[in-house]
Amino acid sequence: MLTTISPGFHRIALPTPFAVGDVNAYLIETEPLTVIDCGVRTPQARQTLADDLTQLGYTVRDIRRLFITHHHVDHVGLAEDIVRESGAQVWTHPFNCPWLEAPDQTRAMSSTFTEKFFRANGVPDEALRLLDTSNRFLTKLAGTVKVDVTVEEGDSLDLLGRTWQVYHTPGHAGGMVCLYQPDTCMMLSSDHLLRDVSSNALIEPPMPPETERPRRLLDYIREIERMAKLEIEVAHTGHGEPIYDVRSRVTARFVFYQQRADKLYGLFGGQPQQLYTLTQHLFPKIASSELYLTLSETLGHLDLLERDGRVKQEVHNEMTYWLPSDT
Numbered sequence: 001m002l003t004t005i006s007p008g009f010h011r012i013a014l015p016t017p018f019a020v021g022d023v024n025a026y027l028i029e030t031e032p033l034t035v036i037d038c039g040v041r042t043p044q045a046r047q048t049l050a051d052d053l054t055q056l057g058y059t060v061r062d063i064r065r066l067f068i069t070h071h072h073v074d075h076v077g078l079a080e081d082i083v084r085e086s087g088a089q090v091w092t093h094p095f096n097c098p099w100l101e102a103p104d105q106t107r108a109m110s111s112t113f114t115e116k117f118f119r120a121n122g123v124p125d126e127a128l129r130l131l132d133t134s135n136r137f138l139t140k141l142a143g144t145v146k147v148d149v150t151v152e153e154g155d156s157l158d159l160l161g162r163t164w165q166v167y168h169t170p171g172h173a174g175g176m177v178c179l180y181q182p183d184t185c186m187m188l189s190s191d192h193l194l195r196d197v198s199s200n201a202l203i204e205p206p207m208p209p210e211t212e213r214p215r216r217l218l219d220y221i222r223e224i225e226r227m228a229k230l231e232i233e234v235a236h237t238g239h240g241e242p243i244y245d246v247r248s249r250v251t252a253r254f255v256f257y258q259q260r261a262d263k264l265y266g267l268f269g270g271q272p273q274q275l276y277t278l279t280q281h282l283f284p285k286i287a288s289s290e291l292y293l294t295l296s297e298t299l300g301h302l303d304l305l306e307r308d309g310r311v312k313q314e315v316h317n318e319m320t321y322w323l324p325s326d327t
């Protein structure tokens with residue numbers, strides 16, 4: 001579905017097979033004609049993109065630049081098809097390159113890490129198989145594409161005669177970039193800031209593999225704190241409607257994280273616990289298909305408790321246990 005935000009600046013909502021619903025791509029009628037993010041690789045998403053472009057007098061072949069905000073399949077899925085048809089240049093943060101240029105190998109590397117990590121954190125075989133199945137499903141929803149231009153924190157790009165600043169905001173994904181226009185106070189926040197759902201700080205493998213696991217919720221909290229210091233009139237998001245009250249939403253998130261961390265701490269009952277058990281207690285009603293999300297949420301809050309000195313980790317027989325610091 002097409003929504004015109006301002007002259008030359010349009011939102012294209014593309015269908016996804018995920019609970020979150022449509023993902024937002026943006027078409028900017030600038031030189032070069034730019035699309036930001038591009039939906040999953042399904043016939044439905046491809047058709048919607050083509051139909052909405054037609055309404056504006058364009059075809060996929062007219063796209064000259066495809067800007068990718070982060071590596072998740074609902075944002076990169078159609079990139080291969082778009083580039084094949086149009087020859088568009090792909091722009092993104094360097095962190096996303098392995099996911100775009102060698103998705104199968106990168107996903108396999110990620111699975112190797114998560115399987116070992118989850119096993120050590122008490123996730124049973126049956127749940128691991130479920131996680132593997134959903135990972136295989138994801139690989140079908142995105143193609144392979146070469147990145148032409150990388151952008152990093154502090155870079156800028158020109159859209160419709162105005163300079164947009166690149167902010168690297170790891171958290172929801174390590175390579176997440178937001179674009180900010182300081183004169184109009186507009187932000188393209190992708191999944192970094194969403195209006196109707198919380199932005200999950202998903203577990204990611206360390207890159208390179210031998211380094212330490214990223215603490216994505218801690219990254220995320222640091223980065224929304226930074227966003228809250230900017231003057232933002234409106235943030236156009238990766239899913240759903242725009243946000244007009246960024247600062248108060250960020251404040252509400254901080255309160256929420258603290259409450260959830262307190263609740264999680266309360267679940268220990270003074271005993272050593274594993275990530276999987278804590279996840280089941282923290283999210284008793286959430287479907288097993290959402291396990292990656294709930295494990296990520298729980299781990300993020302354990303990282304938060306650890307940062308604040310309230311819990312620590314211990315390893316016994318290759319199994320990781322978390323326990324209150326004062327036990």
Ligand SMILES: [Zn+2]
Nearest residue numbers: 070072172191
């Ligand atoms: Zn995402």
